[in-house]
Amino acid sequence: MSVRKLSRFITAIIEMPDVEELVLFHLNINQRRVVVARHHEWEVPDDIASTIFEEARNVSSAYPGPQSFILGAYKKEDKEYASAIATTGFRVDPQPTIDGADASGSEPPTEVGLVAQLMRHVENKERTMNSMFGGVVSYLVKDNERKGDQIETLLKYRTDQIEVVESLHTKKHERDMEQKQIEAKVERNKELFDRILTYFPVVVNHLAGKELVRQKDSELELVAMELARTLTMPQLDRIKDSGIFQPQQLLLVGTMLEKVVKRMKTEEEMKAESKSAQTIAKS
Numbered sequence: 001m002s003v004r005k006l007s008r009f010i011t012a013i014i015e016m017p018d019v020e021e022l023v024l025f026h027l028n029i030n031q032r033r034v035v036v037a038r039h040h041e042w043e044v045p046d047d048i049a050s051t052i053f054e055e056a057r058n059v060s061s062a063y064p065g066p067q068s069f070i071l072g073a074y075k076k077e078d079k080e081y082a083s084a085i086a087t088t089g090f091r092v093d094p095q096p097t098i099d100g101a102d103a104s105g106s107e108p109p110t111e112v113g114l115v116a117q118l119m120r121h122v123e124n125k126e127r128t129m130n131s132m133f134g135g136v137v138s139y140l141v142k143d144n145e146r147k148g149d150q151i152e153t154l155l156k157y158r159t160d161q162i163e164v165v166e167s168l169h170t171k172k173h174e175r176d177m178e179q180k181q182i183e184a185k186v187e188r189n190k191e192l193f194d195r196i197l198t199y200f201p202v203v204v205n206h207l208a209g210k211e212l213v214r215q216k217d218s219e220l221e222l223v224a225m226e227l228a229r230t231l232t233m234p235q236l237d238r239i240k241d242s243g244i245f246q247p248q249q250l251l252l253v254g255t256m257l258e259k260v261v262k263r264m265k266t267e268e269e270m271k272a273e274s275k276s277a278q279t280i281a282k283s
Contacts, residue, residue: 002090006049019073027068060092062124
């Protein structure tokens with residue numbers, strides 16, 4: 001019955017121009033498909049049906065009980081056998097019948113039949129083991145290829161990430177250098193401006209020959225002038241006669257005293273002018 005069913009199926013697919021390959025699958029105990037055989041010629045449906053059924057019977061003899069098979073028609077480019085154009089299923093029972101032959105037409109339980117059945121069993125076992133190990137190896141190869149692609153993608157992503165980080169560090173370094181240059185320029189301008197403010201009264205007063213602009217006294221100048229202001233003539237005579245100071249040091253002290261006297265006179269003149277202005281304003 002299964003051979004006639006297969007023959008009718010093959011006769012029907014002859015009229016289908018897209019069919020390029022017939023694949024026989026065995027459904028294992030987990031209902032997963034295992035490829036048993038592939039065929040690319042089926043001009044004589046009865047012959048190819050008998051061949052396919054014999055292949056199924058050889059596989060089923062290695063298992064106890066009836067075994068299920070699927071015959072599918074595919075295109076050659078469908079390497080994963082994901083989209084079948086047409087399929088049919090059938091079962092093969094390797095158990096012997098009452099008259100000594102099994103349901104699929106196997107050899108009777110004679111010496112020659114037992115030897116033939118044992119050889120077929122060994123062949124089917126080897127074929128099944130090869131198919132199983134082939135499936136495992138194929139899965140491992142695909143898994144390694146997939147992991148290799150993932151590793152390559154991650155390495156590219158990591159490389160791009162490192163380039164972005166280095167670019168950011170470079171830009172930050174450039175910004176820091178520009179900021180330092182700007183700060184140094186501001187500091188130089190400030191220092192130059194402070195020097196101008198310091199020397200401006202000196203230059204003006206020197207050109208005018210008198211103090212027109214009040215000079216800004218530094219802290220050291222204020223301390224030195226205050227010290228010179230508090231010195232009395234007897235103290236100056238003792239300093240001069242003591243021989244502690246050298247002539248150039250005495251000259252510096254005299255210069256400070258001269259500045260103090262000038263500053264005191266200037267302050268007194270300013271106070272006198274202020275009083276005169278007030279008196280004139282009252283009158």
